[in-house]
Amino acid sequence: DIVMTQSPDSLAVSLGERATINCKSSQSLLYSSNHKSYLAWYQQKPGQPPKLLIYWASTRESGVPDRFSGSGSGTDFTLTISSLQAEDVAVYYCQQYYTTPRTFGQGTTVEI
């Protein structure tokens, strides 16, 4: 199985400041034929299902605010919230869909 490791496990950021979450995979998620990294980011608020934010490592899902951005390729990825808002308090997960079984990171809790 591909192991997904996020860091940090939690972080506290002031309103309006930048939040950065890292995700590392145990093997490359870059598919050579299309040069795409098979990685997604999700946001989960309490009592709610996860919500897709980013796919193909850097493509923002429709309707997701542009303060959310994804970067990285291969085995190292980053989710950045450029200016944290109160509604961004949540747990964030990375997930690989390069192969099965699909696997998720352990989650990163973002607080104010």
Next chain:
Amino acid sequence: QVQLQESGPGLVKPSETLSLTCTASGVLISNYYWSWIRQPPGKGLEWIGYIYYSGNTNYNPSLKSRVTISVDTSKNQVSLKLNSVTAADTAVYYCAREYSGFHFDYWGQGTLVTVSS
């Protein structure tokens, strides 16, 4: 809009079979992959497996011996069966659409299943 609704018993006895159904509205089951994902209380996400509308399945090896996922296109439903459950199977169970076999773009609200006598 696309909506997924999980349904089934909220309480299952140890050693019995957990059975859940996911009913899709606003989208046809056909032409998509459908996954089941679970989340124990206070913990992270675990992929259980997926089914393509044609019936092709892929299961997490950690659960493969106990899992069956099926599809009923006439009812626009996907089902999950997990047998020989233990307390470790207590979790919120989600169904989700796996867009073209890639990322999960639509999720149900989830249903909590507790395994207890």
